[in-house]
Amino acid sequence: MSEPQLTYAQLLETNNLIQxxxxxxxxxxATRTVQxxxxxxxxxxxxxxxxxxxxxxxxxxRKIERHMSAEEIGDRARNQGIKIxxxxxxxFYLLGREMLINWGVITPSDGVKDLIYTLDFWKRFQLxxxxxxxxxxxxxxGHRAQVLPEQRLQVFHADAFECRDGDPLHKAxxxxxxxxxxxxxxxxxxxxxxxxxxxxxxxSDKREMLVRDFLELSESTVPWLDGVGxxxxxxxxxxxxxxxxxxINLLDDWGSFESEPEMRAEHMVGVGLYTADTxxxxxxxxxxxxxxxxxxxxxxxxxxxxxxxxxxWREMAGWTRDQQLDAGAITYYAVIREFALIxxxxxxxxxxxxxxxxERFRPLLNDEYGNLFLGELVGYISSPSQRMHDYTMMQHTxxxxxxxxxxxxxxxxxxxxxxxxxxxxxxxxxxxxxNDRYRTTQGVFSLEEFMRRSREFVPxxxxxxxxxxxxxxxxxxxxxxxxEALFKLEQQHSRVLKDAGAxxxxxxxxxxxxxx
Amino acid sequence: xxxLHSDNDKYAWQSTFAIVEAYNAAVKDLVRKRFAEFxxxxxxxxxxxxxxxxxxxxxxxxxxxxxxxGYRFEPSAMSSAAERPHAYRDSGVNLADxxxxxxxxxxxxxxxxGRELRGVGDNVVSRKADLIGIARYVRTSDKVLEYxxxxxxxxxxxxxxxxxxxxxxxxxxxxxGVLCAGGTTRSHLAILxxxxxxxxxxxxxxxxIRDGDRLMLEVTARAKTADDYQTGADVSARVFRLxxx
Numbered sequence: 001m002s003e004p005q006l007t008y009a010q011l012l013e014t015n016n017l018i019q020x021x022x023x024x025x026x027x028x029x030a031t032r033t034v035q036x037x038x039x040x041x042x043x044x045x046x047x048x049x050x051x052x053x054x055x056x057x058x059x060x061x062r063k064i065e066r067h068m069s070a071e072e073i074g075d076r077a078r079n080q081g082i083k084i085x086x087x088x089x090x091x092f093y094l095l096g097r098e099m100l101i102n103w104g105v106i107t108p109s110d111g112v113k114d115l116i117y118t119l120d121f122w123k124r125f126q127l128x129x130x131x132x133x134x135x136x137x138x139x140x141x142g143h144r145a146q147v148l149p150e151q152r153l154q155v156f157h158a159d160a161f162e163c164r165d166g167d168p169l170h171k172a173x174x175x176x177x178x179x180x181x182x183x184x185x186x187x188x189x190x191x192x193x194x195x196x197x198x199x200x201x202x203x204s205d206k207r208e209m210l211v212r213d214f215l216e217l218s219e220s221t222v223p224w225l226d227g228v229g230x231x232x233x234x235x236x237x238x239x240x241x242x243x244x245x246x247x248i249n250l251l252d253d254w255g256s257f258e259s260e261p262e263m264r265a266e267h268m269v270g271v272g273l274y275t276a277d278t279x280x281x282x283x284x285x286x287x288x289x290x291x292x293x294x295x296x297x298x299x300x301x302x303x304x305x306x307x308x309x310x311x312x313w314r315e316m317a318g319w320t321r322d323q324q325l326d327a328g329a330i331t332y333y334a335v336i337r338e339f340a341l342i343x344x345x346x347x348x349x350x351x352x353x354x355x356x357x358x359e360r361f362r363p364l365l366n367d368e369y370g371n372l373f374l375g376e377l378v379g380y381i382s383s384p385s386q387r388m389h390d391y392t393m394m395q396h397t398x399x400x401x402x403x404x405x406x407x408x409x410x411x412x413x414x415x416x417x418x419x420x421x422x423x424x425x426x427x428x429x430x431x432x433x434x435n436d437r438y439r440t441t442q443g444v445f446s447l448e449e450f451m452r453r454s455r456e457f458v459p460x461x462x463x464x465x466x467x468x469x470x471x472x473x474x475x476x477x478x479x480x481x482x483x484e485a486l487f488k489l490e491q492q493h494s495r496v497l498k499d500a501g502a503x504x505x506x507x508x509x510x511x512x513x514x515x516x
Numbered sequence: 517x518x519x520l521h522s523d524n525d526k527y528a529w530q531s532t533f534a535i536v537e538a539y540n541a542a543v544k545d546l547v548r549k550r551f552a553e554f555x556x557x558x559x560x561x562x563x564x565x566x567x568x569x570x571x572x573x574x575x576x577x578x579x580x581x582x583x584x585x586g587y588r589f590e591p592s593a594m595s596s597a598a599e600r601p602h603a604y605r606d607s608g609v610n611l612a613d614x615x616x617x618x619x620x621x622x623x624x625x626x627x628x629x630g631r632e633l634r635g636v637g638d639n640v641v642s643r644k645a646d647l648i649g650i651a652r653y654v655r656t657s658d659k660v661l662e663y664x665x666x667x668x669x670x671x672x673x674x675x676x677x678x679x680x681x682x683x684x685x686x687x688x689x690x691x692x693g694v695l696c697a698g699g700t701t702r703s704h705l706a707i708l709x710x711x712x713x714x715x716x717x718x719x720x721x722x723x724x725i726r727d728g729d730r731l732m733l734e735v736t737a738r739a740k741t742a743d744d745y746q747t748g749a750d751v752s753a754r755v756f757r758l759x760x761x
Contacts, residue, residue: 031742036698037680039657041593102531104544105570107521110562178711182688185681185704192704250742256702262641262739265713310664310686317657321595357567363576364539366603367596368589372533373540380532383540384522387529400527422563 008412010116015406017119021090022403023395024139024253028087029378030396037190039316044370045189045328047099051358052333054096057089058114059424060340060350061121067343067455070121072462074128076342078147079461081213081238081276081283086129087137087253088193088335089122094404098377101385101405108385108405113419115407125339132471143250145198148211149471151490151502152282153201156209156240156272158496158509161291165266169291172298173271177239179302180214183309186316187216187225189328193335196255200248204510207269208248210257212239217305219444221337223352223434224327228312232304234275235439238283242270273297278341279450280441281459285493322430325365326354330429344455348434348447353427378403460489478502518552520544535587542578546570579603594657613726614653616677616697621723622754630759631732634725636752637695637717638740640706646736647715648758649673649692651729654684663687673731679703679718688712693733695720695755701740717753725757732756 035042064073097115100106126136132149135141148156163170184195194215200208218235219225243259246267250258259267273294274283287297319327330352340346354362376382381394381401392400411417438450445453460466469477469486477483483502491497496512497504504512522544531537550569554561588605591597597604608614616635624633654660654674660683668690676684679699684691694709694716701718709716715735725731737753744751 031702031746035680035704036592036678038592038594038655038678038683040680040682041596042680043592101522102540104520104522104547105566106562107558109521174711174713178689178708178713181711182681182685182708185708186685190680190682190704258742262741263710264641313660313664313682313686316682317661319595321593321599324593324595360570360572361575363572363579364543366579366589367592369535369539371590371592373531373536376531376533376536382529382532383536384525384529384531387525387527389527416559418559418563420563422567425567 006112006116006412006417008409011407011409011412013123014116014119017090017123018094018404018406019402020137020139021087021094024087024137025091025095025378026381026394026396026403027139028252028254035190040190040324040328041321041365041367041370042190042328043374044365044367045325046332047370047374048325048329048354048358048362048365049332050092050096050099051361052096052329052355053092054100054111055355055357055421056333056350056424057093057336058111058118058420061118063345063350064339064343065121067345070124071128073339073342074125074131075462075467076278076459077125077129077338078131078149079152079282080278080280080459081236081274086122086126086336088332089125090119092332092335093118095377098383098385098404099373102383108408109411109417111419111421112407112411112417114421138251138253143252144200145251145255146201147198148201150474151487153209154487154504154506154509155490155494155497156201156211156283157203157242157506158513159285159288159494160209160240160242160270160272160513161288161294162270162514163291164269169271169295169298170265170268172295172302173239173268174265176298176302176305177212179305179309180217180237183217183305183312184214186309186312187222189316189324189331191328191331192254192256193331197251197257198255199251199257200243203242203270203506207242207244208246209270210241210243210248210251212241213237213255214239217308218439219435219437220439221334221341221346221348221351221434222327222330223432224312224315225308226432226435226437228308228315229439230437232301232308233439234286234301234441236275236277237286237301238274238276240270240272240274241268243267244269275441277441278338278454279457281492282461282490283493284441285495288495320430322362325362326429326431329354330431341450341454344451344453346447346451346454349427350424352431352434353429355427356425357421359428461486474502518548520548520551521558535582535589538582539578542581543575546574546578550574614655615724615726616675616720616722618697618721618723621721623723631756632758633754634731634757635720635722635755637720637722637733637755638701638751639735639737639753640701640716640718640739641710641735642737642739643715643735647673647693647733649731649733651675651695651725651727651731653727657683660684660687663690673733675722675725675727676705679705681705681708688714693735695722695725695731695733697722700745702742702745717755720755722755725755730758730760732758 188194196213218229218232273286287294334351487502591604621635673693674691677697681704734753740751
């Protein structure tokens with residue numbers, strides 16, 4: 001059977017998705033400095049990861065979709081609180097392509113069907129994950145990420161405990177946030193890929209809620225947490241922060257935020273703590289029985305994370321450069337591994353190794369070349385492939401440049417293109433192999449058992465009768481038994497709203513939270 | 517010799533940095549050579565034979581040629597220069613009497629209060645009072661390990677160049693203040709100091725500050741925002757050296 005022909009519409013859409021990523025990537029990079037570290041060769045490992053993404057993502061995404069569609073993964077991500085910094089998927093992959101174009105290893109007409117598929121997968125995932133605000137990326141929403149549905153937000157709102165700067169809960173929460181953020185930077189080799197934020201969500205005229213996720217804390221997929229993370233009882237933790245006197249005016253596609261005025265400790269007036277993963281029914285409260293219990297939980301977790309931080313730092317400081325390069329590259333490349341975990345098809349060999357096609361280029365990646373080439377690709381936009389005709393005025397800079405190369409439309413007529421980079425090739429790593437312990441909300445399992453459970457597990461809110469009950473449906477059907485059932489699913493673990501049903505408005509929740 | 521797709525670039529442009537241009541040109545030369553040896557069509561070469569005939573050894577040879585010309589790379593990670601001193605310049609990280617010397621650092625003689633201006637930085641969070649402490653350079657993992665095992669001396673203003681959050685991870689919380697010669701108020705180190713409530717100046721342009729100097733950081737200054745960076749607004753907090761207490 002012959003392959004389906006490419007269409008003009010496919011290329012138009014793919015190039016549009018490329019451009020959307022190009023615009024946002026430049027803005028994100030221009031408003032931040034290049035990450036640096038005396039421990040990690042950061043730019044070098046970032047470039048290394050891009051190559052691995054180019055060579056491996058298309059096949060791995062196809063493998064994932066043989067088990068679960070991108071749209072369904074998006075539903076799980078939204079409903080189960082699974083966080084994926086989804087800007088990474090297209091941008092890492094496309095920047096790998098851009099590197100190889102500048103090296104002459106490929107042309108813009110190579111891997112075309114891979115490109116179309118990979119960007120289409122990303123689009124379908126994003127639209128599903130973001131279906132509550134209808135945007136593909138946070139940038140389209142004016143840099144805002146309102147991901148969660150009303151029923152989840154009501155529970156977060158209702159169950160958050162009040163706190164004030166200096167009181168025991170506030171102090172414990174603040175210390176946890178700092179310690180967990182620091183651990184996150186270390187776990188992710190100086191990147192912020194295990195830290196994520198979404199929101200803001202309006203709590204009252206004076207208050208907003210920011211939802212902050214701390215991921216990959218325990219023994220899970222990365223080998224460097226074997227042992228080190230063993231005493232941390234949750235792999236993912238979500239902190240709900242209610243802020244007063246501070247407006248989150250930007251939440252970007254890296255999951256980082258800015259506020260007006262600059263957020264300080266005293267702005268936090270409410271806090272909650274949850275865990276979630278691919279095997280959980282949404283967010284499960286952690287230490288949320290009382291204010292005292294939550295304070296003690298934060299203190300206990302902070303101490304455990306501090307111990308893990310010191311142990312991990314000692315381990316990483318003793319790594320060889322090749323080990324540092326691999327760990328960083330794998331952190332970046334495998335940022336979308338959650339897709340495979342959700343779909344129940346995660347394999348260590350797919351996600352924790354450097355493909356031999358990328359490995360060929362390791363000797364190029366010294367510190368200086370890494371810093372400067374990455375700087376040219378994402379900051380200066382000065383690589384030869386990025387130069388356009390002289391009339392061009394790039395968004396943000398007005399320069400005659402374009403961050404990411406399009407697929408040439410000429411291939412529709414002349415057929416001069418290649419479809420794919422081909423199947424996954426063997427990989428390797430200088431790091432120790434991951435042990436077979438994976439912490440989940442259902443227990444610690446071997447990978448085989450973890451994946452068996454993932455394949456069998458469908459959260460209740462993702463069951464067919466609930467899956468398509470969106471905000472627009474709730475708006476007109478809150479009086480129905482089905483809406484009651486939907487809201488009660490979310491409320492089953494709530495201290496304040498258990499069995500409250502679908503009829504509450506935000507002010508009703510506030511009243512229940514603080515009855516006078 | 518075969519030509520590559522990019523050899524016919526109408527808007528032919530060179531990379532900004534010489535080493536990037538040199539490396540990328542060398543890889544292109546390699547691809548040209550291997551493609552010529554293949555003696556077939558590009559579409560039959562690129563996603564198959566190319567994987568096997570463009571090898572890691574070929575790529576390694578590019579660096580060998582560059583180093584043979586006397587070139588040495590600028591290090592950023594400590595492991596890079598430590599493992600391959602023949603390939604990297606000496607970063608001076610182990611100099612005993614080190615001080616940051618930024619060409620744009622504003623300096624001035626002591627004022628009436630004995631405050632000697634030694635530079636400026638970008639304030640992460642505006643505080644209610646300026647910060648006084650003792651400058652201690654933290655530039656290596658050995659220094660961090662020393663602090664981890666023996667404790668951070670009281671009243672330490674860590675003077676660092678690394679704007680990341682990993683080098684100082686196990687001891688950052690113990691610093692009284694941080695003065696960072698790199699990054700911005702959006703860097704990881706800045707984010708962490710904000711979370712910990714530690715006064716911090718980033719992107720500091722400094723001159724003549726030595727280990728053990730008594731410093732005052734003007735952390736009551738306005739915090740520098742993303743908008744300030746985009747508009748190029750001059751929002752700086754001063755760094756003074758004070759007479760010994």
